[in-house]
Amino acid sequence: MTTTRGLEGIVATQSSVSSIIDDELTYQGYGIDDLANHARFEEVVYLLWNGVLPAKEQLQSFSDELQKAAFVPKEIFEQMKAYPITTVHPMAALRTAISTLGLYDEEAEEMNGEANYRKAIKLQAKIPTIVAGFERIRSGKEPVEPNPNLSFAANFLYMLNGTVPDELSVRAFDKALVLHADHELNASTFTARVCVATLSDVYSGLTAAIGALKGPLHGGANEAVMKMLVEIDELENVEPYIRAALDRKEKIMGFGHRVYKNGDPRAKHLRQMSKELTDVIKESKWYEMSLKIEEMVTKEKGLLPNVDFYSATVYHSLGIKHDLFTPIFAISRTSGWLAHILEQYENNRLIRPRAEYIGPDKRSFPKK
Ligand SMILES: CC(=O)SCCNC(=O)CCNC(=O)[C@H](O)C(C)(C)COP(=O)(O)OP(=O)(O)OC[C@H]1O[C@@H](n2cnc3c(N)ncnc32)[C@H](O)[C@@H]1OP(=O)(O)O
Numbered sequence: 541m542t543t544t545r546g547l548e549g550i551v552a553t554q555s556s557v558s559s560i561i562d563d564e565l566t567y568q569g570y571g572i573d574d575l576a577n578h579a580r581f582e583e584v585v586y587l588l589w590n591g592v593l594p595a596k597e598q599l600q601s602f603s604d605e606l607q608k609a610a611f612v613p614k615e616i617f618e619q620m621k622a623y624p625i626t627t628v629h630p631m632a633a634l635r636t637a638i639s640t641l642g643l644y645d646e647e648a649e650e651m652n653g654e655a656n657y658r659k660a661i662k663l664q665a666k667i668p669t670i671v672a673g674f675e676r677i678r679s680g681k682e683p684v685e686p687n688p689n690l691s692f693a694a695n696f697l698y699m700l701n702g703t704v705p706d707e708l709s710v711r712a713f714d715k716a717l718v719l720h721a722d723h724e725l726n727a728s729t730f731t732a733r734v735c736v737a738t739l740s741d742v743y744s745g746l747t748a749a750i751g752a753l754k755g756p757l758h759g760g761a762n763e764a765v766m767k768m769l770v771e772i773d774e775l776e777n778v779e780p781y782i783r784a785a786l787d788r789k790e791k792i793m794g795f796g797h798r799v800y801k802n803g804d805p806r807a808k809h810l811r812q813m814s815k816e817l818t819d820v821i822k823e824s825k826w827y828e829m830s831l832k833i834e835e836m837v838t839k840e841k842g843l844l845p846n847v848d849f850y851s852a853t854v855y856h857s858l859g860i861k862h863d864l865f866t867p868i869f870a871i872s873r874t875s876g877w878l879a880h881i882l883e884q885y886e887n888n889r890l891i892r893p894r895a896e897y898i899g900p901d902k903r904s905f906p907k908k
Pocket residue numbers: 546756757758759761790791792793794795796797798799841843846847848
């Protein structure tokens with residue numbers, strides 16, 4: 541038996557959803573740079589689930605379907621009001637709410653391709669409504685209903701703030717959603733596939749994936765990056781802060797990657813967005829501090845920023861509360877999780893690896 545810690549380098553499945561080959565990321569064969577510069581999030585979701593880009597009319601009807609399905613059962617918000625709403629982490633609330641949502645879907649347990657695709661639409665459509673509704677409720681406000689005239693990206697910002705967002709914010713948010721949509725067999729996607737490979741349902745797969753994304757070694761890193769920046773606060777504090785953290789052998793959040801050793805191709809887009817957006821809000825110090833951290837961590841450790849590093853200051857610039865950064869990652873990654881779940885069901889086999897036993901030798905149970 542061969543063992544690698546953390547399954548590093550193990551090819552655990554075949555997939556046509558996305559690929560990372562020679563540090564290049566593609567979704568269904570389309571390069572991430574092209575998608576980031578030219579595709580809308582709805583187009584990317586369609587691509588991930590269907591393997592082809594939608595024609596104009598297909599994109600319109602797919603977007604319409606998402607808009608129609610964006611309303612959530614009132615019970616979800618009623619129950620949310622009973623959560624310890626002011627102290628609970630939004631990712632924990634989201635994990636619970638997505639699990640609860642399954643209770644209100646009559647076809648939750650139906651196991652065929654068409655029903656699973658319908659569930660994918662419902663989940664993708666409702667997750668922004670749930671995240672935004674949670675934020676409204678914990679702020680003492682009522683959830684804002686989805687606006688059928690807005691795009692997926694615009695609608696989330698609208699439901700969060702109660703006002704129609706400006707064009708620049710929508711474009712930036714949409715691009716961030718595109719950049720986070722899928723990433724081959726990352727930890728949360730693998731979790732989703734393991735879960736549904738037992739022929740458990742789509743809601744269980746999504747709930748499991750949200751739990752895996754929550755951790756700071758994965759999606760939780762974007763919130764941790766902003767926490768670090770807030771602690772550092774000023775450019776002149778970067779050097780002593782980072783040096784002390786490295787001396788203590790602490791990980792610097794937003795750096796390093798299991799697969800990319802020459803840099804994450806998504807980071808340059810987010811770096812550029814961070815530069816522009818922090819400028820717009822007249823808080824360019826966050827960008828300047830980030831650049832200085834990047835310079836130090838790359839020089840001292842040879843580590844490069846991953847997708848989470850600059851997305852933190854992008855979301856901050858969009859006025860989003862820091863503990864909502866990972867739920868926003870989940871909104872986007874739901875598209876990838878669902879693509880992998882649908883793919884897993886199509887050609888399923890139980891995922892069950894082995895463990896190398898390193899416990900005590902066989903011994904006799906003491907006789908009483
Ligand atoms: C969307 C995403 O999930 S992107 C990743 C988000 N996560 C983070 O940003 C958290 C910080 N980064 C990390 O923890 C790691 O780089 C991971 C988990 C992303 C990838 O890790 P792996 O490739 O498995 O590397 P691993 O964690 O085994 O570390 C290898 C070595 O590099 C060091 N290292 C890795 N990342 C970092 C970091 N961010 N800061 C400082 N040191 C680091 C480790 O301490 C370890 O050093 P050692 O060999 O001296 O003990």
